Amino acid sequence: MSPNSGSTAPRSKRKIRRRLKKAGIWVVALAIVLIAGSAWIGSxxxxxxxxxxxxxxxxxxxxxxxxxxxxxxxxxxxxxxxxxxxxxxxxxxxxxxxxxxxxxxxxxxxxxxxxxxxxxxxxxxxxxxxxxxxxxxxxxxxxxxxxxxxxxxxxxxxxxxxxxxxxxxxxxxxxxxxxxxxxxxxxxxxxxxxxxxxxxxxxxxxxxxxxxxxxxxxxLGADSPRRYLLLMQNNAETRATGGIPGAVAVLNVDKGSLKLESQTSAAALGAFVPPIAIDAEQRTIYSGRIGKFMQDVNLTPDFPTSARTAQLMWEKSNGERLDGVLSLDPVALSFILDATGPIDIKDPIVQEIGRNLPAQLNGKNVVQTLLSDAYAKIDEPSLQDIYFAGTAKEIFGALASGKTDPKKLMDAISKGVEERRILLWSNNVEEETTIGQYPLGGTVSGAAISPAQFGVYFNDGTGAKMDYWVKRTVQVVKDCTRDGYREVAVRVTSKNTAPADAAESLPAYVTGDGAFGIPAGTVQTNVVAYGPFQSNIDTVVKDGEKIPFAAQRHSQRAVGTSTIRLAPGESTTLDFNFGHIVQHSEPMLVVTPTTQPVKDVIQATSVSPCE
Structure with missing residues (x-):
């Protein structure tokens, strides 16, 4: 053993102890830093x-x-x-x-x-x-x-x-x-x-x-005046986007000022021969009538199709290419009247025609007046058209008065758009591309459509004004998954609430007076249901029994159509069963706006499991 070997071990131990001590100090220091840092981060x-x-x-x-x-x-x-x-x-x-x-x-x-x-x-x-x-x-x-x-x-x-x-x-x-x-x-x-x-x-x-x-x-005509075709949809005779375009006019907009011009009726434009061209899918579902009569341009729920067709009809009749098409119904007018306040009928001719109707219209009485009482009190259809046109002119005059509360007016228009009672189409491609992204555009395909949207639309087949009396509800009653695909059933319930003696107590113009073989007072409706993209329409069940139906496709959406007839007091239920649905988001319902509030038509989902 070396002479120094005895002292080497203690020195090594001392070095180890010093190193451990330093390490301990660093550990403690690090712990302090971490604790302080945690406190700092916590603060x-x-x-x-x-x-x-x-x-x-x-x-x-x-x-x-x-x-x-x-x-x-x-x-x-x-x-x-x-x-x-x-x-x-x-x-x-x-x-x-x-x-x-x-x-x-x-x-x-x-x-x-x-x-x-x-x-x-x-x-x-x-x-x-x-x-x-x-x-x-x-x-x-x-x-x-x-x-x-x-x-x-x-x-x-x-x-x-x-x-x-x-x-x-x-x-x-x-x-x-x-x-x-x-x-x-x-x-x-x-x-x-x-x-x-x-x-x-x-x-x-x-x-x-x-x-x-x-x-x-x-x-709104900031740089140059804009001229729009105004379609006044009459919900007493349903069409897929709301009602028959009974009265039409040109709305001139120049730097925000509004003026109604060239007021007339859809019937006055007559039949278009040859008809305006419609794509094959919609012609198959809704017939060529869309392109033949102004009253039928909105048999389809796709408003851009209706608007383009109406614009071309106006151009053929009057030689004028308009900048777009605006559509609204009497219920939307009631929202606007809630904002403007009541209006007085001032035109002497309109006053005389409507002498048995209210002299003042407001948000509460305008729907009943235009869609029911006017037919009972004014016998001649041509005079009814004059009365409707005059009423529209008074309402737009109230809008142009500058006395309307801006917030109330904005709320009224927003509500009308939300319920799809106000629709707009622009002849400018860039503008229309933007409008089409929103409910205001009234499209059945594209960015505005929810992936799981179901549409239920109504078209009158009576040739009358009985839809004022029909009450409807629409509801999802089945929503389940089988083999990786979703199955959804949409139930449509309709009831004719007209009086039992409707054939005698209501005007012939309202009941149809037996036209097309449909008894007076009875309502015939073509109910059209759209499923989501790439879905199928499997069956239609009427009051618990499977029935034949027409199955088509529109813009890759399944379409099922069934026709119902309801005498006064009768009701019926249709279940449209859709399958092969790849979308798994919550079903969204869109319906034709009728005289009822949309919130009363679209009911909460009440689903049953897959059998």
Whole structure:
């Protein structure tokens, strides 16, 4: 053994102890740093959470300010909103916070929280602020139709800001949708999912607002006058989009001012020989009558087809190519009258024709007056047409008076569009492409159609005005999956509520007086049901028994048609059974707007299991 060997071991042990001591110090130091960092991150998380909660609490105030047309309050609220979201963003993007996002488990949670805070600030700063600035720049009363010109320049100037806001929200939605939520803590995933849902809804609303702000000035004649064919749909004789276009006119729009011209009746245009060309699918389902008579252009539920056909008919009759087609029904007029207030019938000729009808029309009596009482009190169909045209002129005159409350008018129009009682088509391809993305366009295919949309449409086969008396409901009664495909049954219940002595007590013009072999007072209806894309129509069951039906396709959608007849007091039920449905989203029902509120027609789903 070497002389120094005895001292080597103690020295080695001392070195080891020193190294362990240093390591221990580092471990303790690291622990202190981690604890401090956790505390720091915890404080940042607390700040971010409280600031986002404060921002969320301001949203009802912002909504209320805009609803009350209080631009000053809205601007102040948005300033506070941005302050809160900015602090939340700063807290969730702290350098230490960012550094920790690379760690397993905790990192993805912190990153997700950071994305939520960043998106909230982007929406507030790049979405809400431009919107409120645009809101401040607009005089909403100046945008209400008047007898004079409307200043549309501010609306045109606001369009880019609304588009910018829509873009900011769209980007935030895409950012949040890229985050995988499966492994996140509930405290992080829950607000993330909630933010996704709210932003998605907001995105749709802002996209609509951006499109409206872009289209409206030109379509309201900001740069040059626009002339639209106005179709007044009469729900007393149903057509797929609402009712027979009894009265037609030209609506002249010049810098926002409205004027009705060239008023006439659809019947006065006569038959078109040869008929206007219709695509083969729709001609098979609805016959060539769509292109032959103005009264039948909307046998199809596809409004662009109806509008193009009506426009061509007008051009053939009058030599004038119009800029588009606008359609509305008496129920939509009732919404508008709720906004304008009552109107007095002032035209002496119309007063005389309607001497036994109310001298003043309002939102409560206009539907019954136009769709029932007018037929009972005015014998001659030609005089009925004059009365309808005169009434429409008075209502549009009230719109053009400038006395209408802007918010009430906007609500009335929105309700009419929502219930598909107001439809619009533009002859400008770019404009029509945008309109077609929304219910206002009345399409049966394309971006506006929900993947699981079912449509139920009604076409009168009586040749009369009995549909005022028919009450209907539409409901999904089966929704289940078999062999990977969905099966859905849509039930349509119809009842003729006309008096038992309708054949004698109602005017012959209303009952049809036995025309087409249908007894007076009886209603015949062609019920047309559309399934989703690529679905099949399997069976139709009437009052519990399978019946023959016509099966076709329109724009890759299954179409089933069945005809029913109802004497006064009778009711019947049709179940349209669709199969081979690949879509698994919630079924959505669309129906022909009738004299009933749509909410009374479309009933809540009541499903039974697959047998």
């Amino acid at each position: 940042r998380a607390s700040i971010a959470k409280s600031e986002l909660q404060a921002a969320t609490a301001l949203l009802p105030d912002l909504k209320s300010s805009i609803a009350e047309n209080d631009a000053v309050s809205a601007a102040e609220t948005v300033e506070s909103l941005v302050q809160h979201t900015g602090k939340a963003r700063d807290a969730a993007n702290d350098p230490l916070w960012k550094a920790v996002t690379v760690l397993p488990w905790i990192g993805p949670n912190l990153q997700a929280a950071s994305e939520v805070a960043t998106s909230a600030d982007d929406v507030a700063r790049l979405g809400a602020m431009p919107l409120v600035e645009a809101f401040q720049s607009l005089d909403w009363r100046a945008l209400t139709p008047t007898a004079g010109e409307m200043d549309l320049a501010p609306l045109k100037a606001a369009a880019p800001r609304v588009q910018s806001a829509a873009y900011a929200v769209r980007e935030s939605v895409q950012r949040l949708n890229q985050i995988e939520t499966g492994n996140l803590m509930p405290e992080v995933s829950a607000p993330l999912i909630d933010a996704r849902e709210k932003l998605k809804a907001l995105q749709g609303e802002l996209d609509s607002a951006a499109d409206a702000a872009t289209l409206a000035p030109n379509m």
